[in-house]
């Protein structure tokens with residue numbers, strides 16, 4: 481008997497994960513003493529959770545507390561800290577009823593999409609984009625609408641692009657700073673998009689996971705401009721806690737109860753221990769700022785060194801820890817280009833195809849969140865490579 485396989489089973493892979501596997505294999509195959517593979521393909525901080533977060537988790541483990549389920553929206557004390565953070569960073573006063581703790585930003589996406597949209601709904605986003613947006617929407621029977629953005633808009637969407645969509649989409653996803661381009665929607669641009677969405681009945685989802693990793697311009701939250709926007713955030717990037725799998729949503733009032741019901745059924749709650757650690761991470765800004773200072777130094781070094789190594793068409797590196805390079809003067813097959821780079825100089829970077837299915841073969845993404853010495857060594861290795 482042949483059993484039915486659902487449409488969701490055809491979700492494409494997240495190819496960066498395949499590049500990670502190739503880099504792991506290459507490292508394992510190296511003879512002893514050979515220079516190690518430099519990891520610029522991964523989008524996760526090389527640092528672990530801040531010391532205060534680890535200490536809080538250890539104390540909780542030793543306390544004998546059962547660390548069971550929490551309320552579906554998370555520990556109240558953590559939600560209070562998230563609200564205090566919103567006041568501190570954006571001047572926003574949020575009732576904790578609008579804050580839902582989630583299993584990373586990744587766990588927040590299906591909750592947000594299912595609460596806000598129906599199968600068949602059209603959700604717009606600029607390309608290049610973070611691939612799981614498209615893959616999750618598609619798995620849920622929703623329809624991604626891609627707006628190709630270029631260097632002239634810093635790879636970000638604009639109101640003019642939205643105006644040009646016919647029919648109007650049901651939703652819009654933005655990310656600032658974004659992955660893979662590392663560019664931002666500046667305050668006035670985000671405000672204009674949020675207002676346009678409100679006026680046109682388009683549900684805005686703002687992925688703010690890279691907030692705190694902005695080097696030139698201040699960040700703004702979509703929740704400052706719109707009461708109907710959904711904000712997604714996480715402890716993975718600024719807070720350097722990827723493996724703890726913890727994030728949060730700021731929800732508009734009409735979606736609080738629907739998301740709570742979905743979260744109760746889909747996750748019960750985010751892990752208790754990660755919630756304890758996350759709460760303590762809010763007291764660790766000094767350590768986290770030191771990480772960011774290191775990213776900034778790596779960014780500055782690469783912005784100066786990569787053009788000398790033949791990567792002169794770089795996105796403005798405003799935030800996150802990515803540089804998106806147009807390599808069309810060197811190759812129109814970024815997957816093969818990256819494979820050769822890994823093979824010949826032991827530097828792993830991600831091909832753009834994951835992030836932009838039509839133009840991605842002309843781009844690669846460098847991630848500079850690894851050790852500073854590695855980032856410098858990568859630039860050196862690439863200088864002599866063609």
Ligand SMILES: Cc1ncc(COP(=O)(O)O)c(C=O)c1O
Pocket residue numbers: 523583584585586587610655658659687689713714715716722726727
């Ligand atoms: C733009 C963006 N959103 C969401 C995520 C997922 O983050 P999390 O670890 O919180 O699930 C990532 C991870 O790289 C990302 O780059």
